[in-house]
Amino acid sequence: xxxxxxxxxxxxxxxxxxxxxxxxxxxxxxxxxxxxxxxxxxxxxxxxxxxxxxxxxxxxxxxxxxxxxxxxxxxxxxxxxxxxxxxxxxxxxxxxxxxxx
Amino acid sequence: xxxxxxxxxxxxxxxxxxxxxxxxxxxxxxxxxxxxxxxxxxxxxxxxxxxxxxxxxxxxxxxxxxxxxxxxxxxxxxxxxxxxxxxxxxxxxxxxxxxxxxxxxxxxxxxxxxxxxxxxxxxxxxxxxxxxxxxxxxxxxxxxxxxxxxxxxxxxxxxxxxxxxxxxxxxxxxxxxxxxxxxxxxxxxxxxxxxxxxxxxxxxxxxxxxxxxxxxxxxxxxxxxxxxxxxxxxxxxxxxxxxxxxxxxxxxxxxxxxxxxxxxxxxxxxxxxxxxxxxxxxxxxxxxxxxxxxxxxxxxxxxxxxxxxxxxxxxxxxxxxxxxxxxxxxxxxxxxxxxxxxxxxxxxxxxxxxxxxxxxxxxxxxxxxxxxxxxxxxxxxxxxxxxxxxxxxxx
Numbered sequence: 001x002x003x004x005x006x007x008x009x010x011x012x013x014x015x016x017x018x019x020x021x022x023x024x025x026x027x028x029x030x031x032x033x034x035x036x037x038x039x040x041x042x043x044x045x046x047x048x049x050x051x052x053x054x055x056x057x058x059x060x061x062x063x064x065x066x067x068x069x070x071x072x073x074x075x076x077x078x079x080x081x082x083x084x085x086x087x088x089x090x091x092x093x094x095x096x097x098x099x100x101x
Numbered sequence: 102x103x104x105x106x107x108x109x110x111x112x113x114x115x116x117x118x119x120x121x122x123x124x125x126x127x128x129x130x131x132x133x134x135x136x137x138x139x140x141x142x143x144x145x146x147x148x149x150x151x152x153x154x155x156x157x158x159x160x161x162x163x164x165x166x167x168x169x170x171x172x173x174x175x176x177x178x179x180x181x182x183x184x185x186x187x188x189x190x191x192x193x194x195x196x197x198x199x200x201x202x203x204x205x206x207x208x209x210x211x212x213x214x215x216x217x218x219x220x221x222x223x224x225x226x227x228x229x230x231x232x233x234x235x236x237x238x239x240x241x242x243x244x245x246x247x248x249x250x251x252x253x254x255x256x257x258x259x260x261x262x263x264x265x266x267x268x269x270x271x272x273x274x275x276x277x278x279x280x281x282x283x284x285x286x287x288x289x290x291x292x293x294x295x296x297x298x299x300x301x302x303x304x305x306x307x308x309x310x311x312x313x314x315x316x317x318x319x320x321x322x323x324x325x326x327x328x329x330x331x332x333x334x335x336x337x338x339x340x341x342x343x344x345x346x347x348x349x350x351x352x353x354x355x356x357x358x359x360x361x362x363x364x365x366x367x368x369x370x371x372x373x374x375x376x377x378x379x380x381x382x383x384x385x386x387x388x389x390x391x392x393x394x395x396x397x398x399x400x401x402x403x404x405x406x407x408x409x410x411x412x413x414x415x416x417x418x419x420x421x422x423x424x425x426x427x428x429x430x431x432x433x434x435x436x437x438x439x440x441x442x443x444x445x446x447x448x449x450x451x452x453x454x455x456x457x458x459x460x461x462x463x464x465x466x467x468x469x470x471x472x473x474x475x476x477x478x479x480x481x482x483x484x485x486x487x488x489x490x491x492x493x494x495x496x
Binding site for chain 1: 321322323325326331332333334335336380381382383384385387390391421424480481483
């Protein structure tokens, strides 16, 4: 079975996790246009590629961020959720230096 | 069966990307009904090698929304004489289709679907447990004791067909009318000037055209990147499996949303089985043991006597999913670029009606009335066509 490294619980079978979709940044609802808001609500980056994603370890209820290549299902790194508040490293620079701790 | 073309012409009236059922059906009706024969169908693999050859071949029209019911009912009507039209045996077999309800909430949805269906003249009935037992005598009505069957939505026109033959029939019919089908020809770019399509770059050279139809199932977002369009489409794999051939014992098609199973028995005795989508985004057709274990265990809940039957094959396809479980079809903000996409887990049954409506849309430049509920701009208007309640299984 595929193994995912949870930043809190270490390596666990992927069946213990729930996928929460790509990490997306909301536009400011007070200033954005209706078109920008509906694009944020509905549109997705549908093509394959390396993406930041939300995952949850169900048994412990722990949400975290994984950097995963959706073309080959390879998880490149996982991070505690606060990396989103601190700012995700741009994808072209490769995985962030912060790794699972 | 198909004419081989050694080279591409410098220009075509219409270029269709994807030689699956939808692309070939669109080419067929463009040539037959609209007299547009200078058409190229480009396929990066081989005819019907994508989701046309990977689905579980179920045909039904017992949907939930008026838009969906009218659309799929027209498709079921078109299916009826397709074999004669093609002079090819599609093994179209009307079996009757049970969507089992294991909870009161599911029964409520079945009654809702039955009422919407009957309103539009589609033969569907909410039936009780005794009716289900008469129709499927071998089923364990308690489903192992943990998911007793309370009733079902019974849809008499439910059918199965040989999926490869559908692509071959449409392809041959288009080919005979002058459409060129180019296999092993991948689209690498779409040229847009001043908001209009002017041509397509391929691995075998450039083609000038003013109309492009995208009918590529799980590869839609990659094509949309070429024209700079964003949609809600996201890709998850959908797996399926087939058993060894056994004596005919299962006539109707059985679906259980709660147990995440749909199953039918083919003319050669195999059980064709499917379940829900894989749980996360992936652009790969790999198979997993989790899938076989989960699906087999739920099959045994319903039919414990199958415990010695072997699984012969499993496979996967890429589904382009939408938030409302309805397709995205028709004209787009790029003039001359037409979309037949968002076919998620529900596209095979719609093959004929997609061909009919998309050929009309491409020929006239205006959306066919039957696809007005499926247009790309519905999301910006927050007017979704909520079809999730009619998906085969809970996703």
